[in-house]
Amino acid sequence: MSQPTWTQDGYELVVGLEVHVELATKTKLFSASPNRFGDEPNTNIDPVTLGLPGALPVLNKYAVELGMRIGLALNCTVQPCTFARKNYFYPDMPTSYQISQYEDPLNIDGWLDLPDGSRVGIERAHMEQDAGKSTHVGGGEGRVHGAEHSLIDLNRAGVPLVEIVSRPDIRSPEQARSFVNELRAILLTIGASDAKMEEGSMRVDANVSVRRPGAELGTRCEIKNVNSVRSVGRAIEYEARRQILMLDAGESIRQQTRHWDEGDGRTHTLRDKEDADDYRYFLEPDLVPVMPSAEWIDAVRASLPMLPAARRTRLAEATGLAVDSEAIGSIVDRGQDDYAFAVHDAGGDIGRAVVHLKEAFAELGAEPALPAADLAGLTRLEVEGKLTATQAKTVVAELIEQGGGDAAAIAAAKGFEAMDTSELETMVDEAIAAQPDAWEKFRAGENKAMGALVGHIMKASRGQADGKLVTRILNARK
Amino acid sequence: MAQLGTASQIAAGVRSGSLKAADVLEQHLAAIGAREAEIHAFNHVMADSARQRAAAIDAMVVAGHDPGPLAGVPVALKDNMCTRGVPTTCSSKILAGWKPPYDGTVVTLLQQAGAVTVGKTNLDEFAMGSSTENSAFGPTRNPLDTNLVPGGSSGGSAAAVAAGFAALSFGSDTGGSIRQPAALCGVVGVKPTYGRVSRYGLVAFASSLDQIGPFTRTVADAALALQVVCGHDPHDSTSIPDPLPDYSALLERGVEGLRIGRITDLPAGADPDVAQRVEQAFEVLTAAGATIVDVEVPAFTYGLTAYYIIAPAEASSNLARYDGVRYGLRVDASDTNAMYSATRAAGFGDEVKRRILLGTYALSAGYYDAYYGKALRIRRLMAQDFAKAYEQADVLLTPASPSVAFPFGSKTADPFAMYLCDTYTIPSNLTGEPGMSVPFGTGRQGLPVGVQVLAPALAEPLMLQVAAELERAAAGLDQGGAT
Numbered sequence: 027m028s029q030p031t032w033t034q035d036g037y038e039l040v041v042g043l044e045v046h047v048e049l050a051t052k053t054k055l056f057s058a059s060p061n062r063f064g065d066e067p068n069t070n071i072d073p074v075t076l077g078l079p080g081a082l083p084v085l086n087k088y089a090v091e092l093g094m095r096i097g098l099a100l101n102c103t104v105q106p107c108t109f110a111r112k113n114y115f116y117p118d119m120p121t122s123y124q125i126s127q128y129e130d131p132l133n134i135d136g137w138l139d140l141p142d143g144s145r146v147g148i149e150r151a152h153m154e155q156d157a158g159k160s161t162h163v164g165g166g167e168g169r170v171h172g173a174e175h176s177l178i179d180l181n182r183a184g185v186p187l188v189e190i191v192s193r194p195d196i197r198s199p200e201q202a203r204s205f206v207n208e209l210r211a212i213l214l215t216i217g218a219s220d221a222k223m224e225e226g227s228m229r230v231d232a233n234v235s236v237r238r239p240g241a242e243l244g245t246r247c248e249i250k251n252v253n254s255v256r257s258v259g260r261a262i263e264y265e266a267r268r269q270i271l272m273l274d275a276g277e278s279i280r281q282q283t284r285h286w287d288e289g290d291g292r293t294h295t296l297r298d299k300e301d302a303d304d305y306r307y308f309l310e311p312d313l314v315p316v317m318p319s320a321e322w323i324d325a326v327r328a329s330l331p332m333l334p335a336a337r338r339t340r341l342a343e344a345t346g347l348a349v350d351s352e353a354i355g356s357i358v359d360r361g362q363d364d365y366a367f368a369v370h371d372a373g374g375d376i377g378r379a380v381v382h383l384k385e386a387f388a389e390l391g392a393e394p395a396l397p398a399a400d401l402a403g404l405t406r407l408e409v410e411g412k413l414t415a416t417q418a419k420t421v422v423a424e425l426i427e428q429g430g431g432d433a434a435a436i437a438a439a440k441g442f443e444a445m446d447t448s449e450l451e452t453m454v455d456e457a458i459a460a461q462p463d464a465w466e467k468f469r470a471g472e473n474k475a476m477g478a479l480v481g482h483i484m485k486a487s488r489g490q491a492d493g494k495l496v497t498r499i500l501n502a503r504k
Numbered sequence: 505m506a507q508l509g510t511a512s513q514i515a516a517g518v519r520s521g522s523l524k525a526a527d528v529l530e531q532h533l534a535a536i537g538a539r540e541a542e543i544h545a546f547n548h549v550m551a552d553s554a555r556q557r558a559a560a561i562d563a564m565v566v567a568g569h570d571p572g573p574l575a576g577v578p579v580a581l582k583d584n585m586c587t588r589g590v591p592t593t594c595s596s597k598i599l600a601g602w603k604p605p606y607d608g609t610v611v612t613l614l615q616q617a618g619a620v621t622v623g624k625t626n627l628d629e630f631a632m633g634s635s636t637e638n639s640a641f642g643p644t645r646n647p648l649d650t651n652l653v654p655g656g657s658s659g660g661s662a663a664a665v666a667a668g669f670a671a672l673s674f675g676s677d678t679g680g681s682i683r684q685p686a687a688l689c690g691v692v693g694v695k696p697t698y699g700r701v702s703r704y705g706l707v708a709f710a711s712s713l714d715q716i717g718p719f720t721r722t723v724a725d726a727a728l729a730l731q732v733v734c735g736h737d738p739h740d741s742t743s744i745p746d747p748l749p750d751y752s753a754l755l756e757r758g759v760e761g762l763r764i765g766r767i768t769d770l771p772a773g774a775d776p777d778v779a780q781r782v783e784q785a786f787e788v789l790t791a792a793g794a795t796i797v798d799v800e801v802p803a804f805t806y807g808l809t810a811y812y813i814i815a816p817a818e819a820s821s822n823l824a825r826y827d828g829v830r831y832g833l834r835v836d837a838s839d840t841n842a843m844y845s846a847t848r849a850a851g852f853g854d855e856v857k858r859r860i861l862l863g864t865y866a867l868s869a870g871y872y873d874a875y876y877g878k879a880l881r882i883r884r885l886m887a888q889d890f891a892k893a894y895e896q897a898d899v900l901l902t903p904a905s906p907s908v909a910f911p912f913g914s915k916t917a918d919p920f921a922m923y924l925c926d927t928y929t930i931p932s933n934l935t936g937e938p939g940m941s942v943p944f945g946t947g948r949q950g951l952p953v954g955v956q957v958l959a960p961a962l963a964e965p966l967m968l969q970v971a972a973e974l975e976r977a978a979a980g981l982d983q984g985g986a987t
Contacts, residue, residue: 073604076830079592079599079602079604080706082704111821113824122821306820306872308818311710311712312711
């Protein structure tokens, strides 16, 4: 199953994403200053960060390793690579050039599989240094135009980044959001980045174009300043509609960089392609090529943990749920799938465990304080028919609150006793007698008529009857 | 000069206690006092800190400690080497008054070896030039004849050793900026293999070509200096990790059995007085038992052209950081872009601007392949051609400079005439191989001629071995020369 393609007025949407992520290193890409968010401005600096005359960059090997982890997790080929200088003037870029990878990036030709089964190609994932941060104050609403002066913080300058460039394989705003979510989950799983869009450690630019299905790619616009997963979808959708309106009005799309304004929900022209800087790329003469050995690549590959997609498949197969079901997705996102298997290993029922995890464990993190064996005990009671689903929910809440305990004892203390079957059989008789029409319809094969019968029994038992057992009895009578 | 002693003699004397570093320093400071106003070798003389340092070194010796292989040797540093707390200007208005917060690796190594820094020497702005006339702080004069240039860009460092202001000095060589002024001032100047000396703390002109090296009065002093400043530096990614040889080991060996290469397709342009001395150098080496072999280096001719694409291209990027934002000169203006323009227009001299424009153009979209790309191909060809030549010859001999020292202003109106000064030195910067100039007799008006010895990568001991033989032979030459 794949995401529906977004279409409007006979146009389809084509999106490629460029995602910058800050790497979770201790130090910067080319110097020993700390890579740390939130420190006093201009404290994590040194001659290299400041771009002082005579200072030279020295590559952080661990940053390369994290870059390789990202590439390998995205099924890329890791290759010998070089660094280049991208030349431009800006006050928060101390050397007036960014050291980046241009012709020979570390990672090329990979892909990312999304939970819905669609696949998005990865063109490259290359390494580069971040710039400093400018704050424009005194008018201009935070933009440089109209500001009285600007403050520069170079703590971020030289922080290692990996830029992940997707192929233009994305066809809907939902798929773009899913790509960002899945990428974020992978980055967290492999420990490459904390990937926080709100802190800017993950930044998404979207290349958006529209076309008639099957036609050549249309002219694209690059959308910047998209600061949340929600905005990714909104910005893409707005931009697509804007382009379609222009095309339908007989206008052509100019290749532009556009700025997403969260406030008015629109994109605005930042600059036209003709005004773009000529970056005058050339090989960075202060660095030497990086030649990752086969042994190094193999060792990094072997050290990768199980990725979210594989974990979803594993949990789906163990529970019988669909791999793209909400329960599977959210439990793996929270990293609670290992816990689900621990419940299973402690003799519990993983299917029941997943129900409780999805509902009641949202805030408990990857390693819930509640011992897996205690949850296992609860699920056993459910499977044995000693607790109804509703009762079990109450007991789980109690277990979580107490940080563990004996489910059977809690159930007993709450006065939860499983009704025996004979009691239920009597209730079924009463329900059939009370709702003869429903019973006839149900017997005739109208399964939804069962709802009225079950509802009657639940009401009579004040919610204590086991719904599954009732269904079983009703089906047996049919 | 002679009574001041060589670096080797000073260090030996100070280490043994027979010489006081303080006395040695005062002799050199006296020489500075007598002639610096006329010569202007220095941007900044560090008399006070040098006196403290010399006293500390003498105290170490008294206390029984060894200050190191350059104990008490007065050293001058080209003013593009970062010295903590001491102005480092690159002879540019844009860096006037800037004091680095850190020492370059070479500066640290010299301190650890017991050297005494006497000052920072003048240069062509950002090391761009061949006469030291491009300094924002006025030219340096040749100590041998103050009507003549000392060469450049390390003219201040060459003049400092020639005038006896320092026993040892350091310059940087991007296209000949050590070897050419050494030749014009009659001293020894060495450009080591690229990567042998750390560039950390050397203000970059063209990063893939820049290399620090010494000026000395003798070849033995050059070997001593290399022993101190060469070696791997983790702060410089292009630094070579190979272990260091003993640079003095072969100095006395002679040249018997060595193959000395003569480049038959060497670009023309050397003055007759210079060419005659180079011929004589081949003769004395033959007489000492070496064999002369003819080799071809077809790409040699294209070196100057390739260099004047590659070096400005890198410079255009390296010098972009002088934007008035963080340090150095700032000329205020209405907005950021106007401030950049005003600062750089006021801060850079004409030659620097010329090269930034050249380099920016060469790297521009649409021109990259035709200029920078092609220059890189010449650079690869150059390496191949030299590799072939070194299959036939152990070292190569050429003039270091096409001419002896020339008068002020004689080439400033024609940048290309000035660029031709580096015809013979540029190829070894493009290949990264070592080269040195050794004084070998005199030419026109009794001015010194430098013979250049070129060698394969890391073959400095062999290069020094041949230079030492030329030095011994030079002592016996007729000093008249052609007129």
